[in-house]
Amino acid sequence: DGGITQSPKYLFRKEGQNVTLSCEQNLNHDAMYWYRQDPGQGLRLIYYSQIVNDFQKGDIAEGYSVSREKKESFPLTVTSAQKNPTAFYLCASRGELAGGSYNEQFFGPGTRLTVL
Amino acid sequence: GQQLNQSPQSMFIQEGEDVSMNCTSSSIFNTWLWYKQEPGEGPVLLIALYKAGELTSNGRLTAQFGITRKDSFLNISASIPSDVGIYFCAGRAFSSNTGKLIFGQGTTLQVKP
Numbered sequence: 001d002g003g004i005t006q007s008p009k010y011l012f013r014k015e016g017q018n019v020t021l022s023c024e025q026n027l028n029h030d031a032m033y034w035y036r037q038d039p040g041q042g043l044r045l046i047y048y049s050q051i052v053n054d055f056q057k058g059d060i061a062e063g064y065s066v067s068r069e070k071k072e073s074f075p076l077t078v079t080s081a082q083k084n085p086t087a088f089y090l091c092a093s094r095g096e097l098a099g100g101s102y103n104e105q106f107f108g109p110g111t112r113l114t115v116l
Numbered sequence: 117g118q119q120l121n122q123s124p125q126s127m128f129i130q131e132g133e134d135v136s137m138n139c140t141s142s143s144i145f146n147t148w149l150w151y152k153q154e155p156g157e158g159p160v161l162l163i164a165l166y167k168a169g170e171l172t173s174n175g176r177l178t179a180q181f182g183i184t185r186k187d188s189f190l191n192i193s194a195s196i197p198s199d200v201g202i203y204f205c206a207g208r209a210f211s212s213n214t215g216k217l218i219f220g221q222g223t224t225l226q227v228k229p
Contacts, residue, residue, distance in 0.1 A: 004158075031215050042119055042204060042219035043159075050214060058216075090158050094215045097164060104149060105217060107158030 003027070004108035006091050011113045013085075021076045021111045023091030031094040032074040033105060036060060036087045043090060049074055078113060085115045122205050122220030130228050135192040137223040139205035147208040148181050148188035149217065154201045162203075163190070197227050 004025045013019045023032065031050045035043040045058030049068040063082025068074055074093075078085045089112075092105040122139045129135060139148070147166055151159035163174050165181035165188060172179055176193045188205055205220040 006158075033215075040125075040221065042122075042221045043206075044219075045216065048214065048216065056214075092158075097161075102147075102164065102166065103215065104161060104164055105215065106161065107151075109158050110156070112156075 004091060004093055004106060006089075006108040006111050009109065009111060011111055013113070013115050015115055016080045018080055019078050019085075019113065021078065021089055021091075021113065023074045023076065023108060025072055025093045025108075027093060027095050027106075028071070029093035029095040030071070031103075032068070033092040033094070034058070034064075034066065034074070034076045035090040035092065037090060037110075038087050046076065046089075085113060088112050120205055120207055120218055120220040122223055124223060125221065126224040126226070128226045128228065129195055131195060131197060133195055135195055135199070135225060136189065137203060137205075138187060138189045139207070139220045140187045141207055141218070142186070143207075143209055144185040145207035146185070146210045148179070149206040149208075150177075150179050150188070150190050151204045151206060152201050153204065153222075159204055192225075195225075195227050197229050200225060200227050 007022045033048040034046040044060050046064050047066040049055035052071050055068050065077045090110045091108040094103050094105045120139045120141050150163045153159040163179040168185050170181040178191045180189045202222040202224050204222045206217040
């Protein structure tokens with residue numbers, strides 16, 4: 001099946017530890033995105049990548065890092081510098097809508113990170 | 117970062133009722149999208165709009181791209197319990213060549229059977 005996978009679904013870490021969230025897609029999409037979601041708020045962009053080996057900061061990149069060594073993978077590391085890391089993290093990739101005229105973002109199932 | 121103003125923030129309705137929600141922006145957009153997110157899952161794209169004035173339906177859902185290009189509306193007719201979730205609007209500016217979206221804060225919909 002084609003799709004976007006994020007693992008694990010739930011992640012617990014102690015304060016001060018770095019943690020890496022996985023995002024994989026087999027849709028052959030070039031562009032990938034990471035968002036953070038907090039209760040009652042919209043999705044806020046952390047980092048995005050339009051092509052392999054290239055990525056740009058989003059609106060809230062501080063305390064996060066990414067890599068894009070392969071087209072299908074865009075892992076996000078939440079570092080100890082992130083002051084409030086507990087949140088729901090969503091990965092998306094951008095590809096063709098049915099009909100083929102436009103490209104839009106499609107989301108993975110998310111990872112809920114809790115820092116204790 | 118910029119956010120869209122989405123309203124209402126939450127709705128609690130009776131099954132069978134119609135629902136309306138909207139999003140407004142201070143900037144002009146060339147794309148408006150509506151996503152639905154169920155608890156603990158990622159958002160799913162419901163409707164995409166690309167032209168001012170465009171009206172598009174997806175089953176019981178109908179969305180419109182405002183004439184001013186600064187707003188969009190989503191209507192759900194004859195709501196059912198499985199409509200429960202958070203509905204997000206998202207917009208993309210003319211200047212964006214990266215596919216970046218700006219999201220509203222979401223409208224939480226609860227349906228009473």
